[in-house]
Amino acid sequence: MSEYQYYEFQALDQPLSREEQEQLRAISTRARITATSFTNTYNWGDLRGNPRHMVERYFDAHLYVTNWGTHRLMLRLPKQTLALTTVQPYCLGHHVEAWTTRTHLLLDLTSEDEGGDWVEGADDSLAALIGVRDELATGDLRSLYLAWLSALAAWELEDDDEEEYQTCPEPPVPVGLDELTAPQRALADFLRVDADLLAVAAQASPAAPKKPTRPTKRELAPLIAAMPQKEKDDLLLRLALGPEPRLRTEILHRLRGTSAPTTIAGRRSAAHLLDAAHTLRTERRKRAEHERAAARAQRLIALAREAESAWQRIEAHIATKKATGYDQAVTLLADLxxxxxxxxxNTEFHQRLARxxxxxxRRPSLIQRLDRRGLR
Structure with missing residues (x-):
């Protein structure tokens, strides 16, 4: 299979100027560039630009996918919507990184899986993930916790220092981990979050509060009146300078505040979560094996009751004198x-098999098949 790299960048809060599009064209002559996007696929070579620098300067979101197992999502948010101090507890190694520029906070989330299956022609797009950015801007930190879980599982594969796991604290646990939104479920898939690890983590996550109803004039008027004058002036200035498509969401978030906490303090260690996930995975596999064994036992009992019919089908397969018929006969004989x-x-079976x-x-091809399956 040839090399495959897919790059997608999106400008969400402000379109690219013609000058900026020309600057991006200098990075790639083949990319599809519009006022809001930059996309390109590489089957050889690499993107000449640095994705981090491109997001810092031009874009609000970036997705990168390769056929050797790299999944990467970068997001840029205005600093006033998400503080670096809020994000830092969720950063872990090179899998979850965050930094700030003069105006923005940037997130870099990566998952690597060289042994994973690659589906050529898969629909690789930011569309399913972009909603995560809005959720983070309104205080929903579940996506950060999902990224931390993904990084934790990767860290376990890369390092076997038990003491480090014991001392690595769990970050704040967001509410509603057992009821993810569609963008969060897409992110969990994209970052390959282990389902058992997520299930264990969700045990300490309170239920998410109900979605707020559409605000009314009666509700908002006193809240606006109570806002500090400087804060109102700042918001009005930003509105006048615009465009900021998410300014309304931010204002509503400020006005309504957070009547219920969006996170609780993390009390578990990385080792505790990994061990609990291993226990859950083991128990689930045991249950599945038990269920498979029980189902097979039922099938064998049913086959034993219809043994005469099975023997007749075996003879019919053999009578075809074809290789496929012999294979079907031998498979049915093994089940019988x-x-x-x-x-x-056992005694009755071996007597009939001998006959x-x-x-x-005089059918050596059939006899050889019987011998290979231990049907002697």
Missing amino acids: RDAYAHTDQ LREHHQ
Whole structure:
């Protein structure tokens, strides 16, 4: 398979000027560039620009996917919507990084899986993930916690220092981890968040508060009147300078505040979460194995009850004198052997098998197949 790299950048809060588009064209002559986007696919070579610098300067979101297992999402948010101090507890190694420029906070979320299956022609797009940015801007930190879980699982594979896991604290736990939004579910898939690790983490997450209803004039008027004058002046200035598509959301968030906490203090260590996830995974696999064994036992009992019909089907397959018929006969015979064994009728099965082998001893291809499956 040839090399595959997909780059997508989106400008959300402000379109690119013609001058900025020309600057981006100098980075790539083949990219599709519009006033709000930059997309390109590489089957050889690399993007000449630095994605971090491109997001810092031009874009609000970036997605990068490769066929060797790299998934990367970068987001840029205005500093007033999300503080670096809020994000830092969720940063872990190079998988979750955050930094600020003069005006923005930037997030860099990465998942690597070289052994994962690559689906050529998959729909790689920011569309399913972009909602995460709005959620973060309004104080919903579940996406940060998901990124931390993804990084934690990757860290476990890269490092086996048990003491580090014991001393690595869990970041603040957002409410509603057991009821993710569509963008958050897409992010969990994109970052390959382990389902058992998420289930364990969600055990300490309170239920999310109900979605606020559409605000009314009666509700907002006293809240606006109570706002500090300087804060109102700042918001009006930003509105006049515009455009800021998410300014309304920010204002509503400020006015309504957070009547219920959006996170609770993390009390578990990385080791505790990883161990609990391992226990949950082991128990789930045991249950699945037990269910498969029980289902197989039922199938074998049913086959034993219809043994005569099975023997007739075996003879019919053999009578075709074709390789596929022989294969079907041998497969059914192996199942029938297990059915007889399950119902304590081994002796009867081997007597009938011996007669079958004797009757068809002039069919060497069939006999060889029987021998290979241990049907002697």
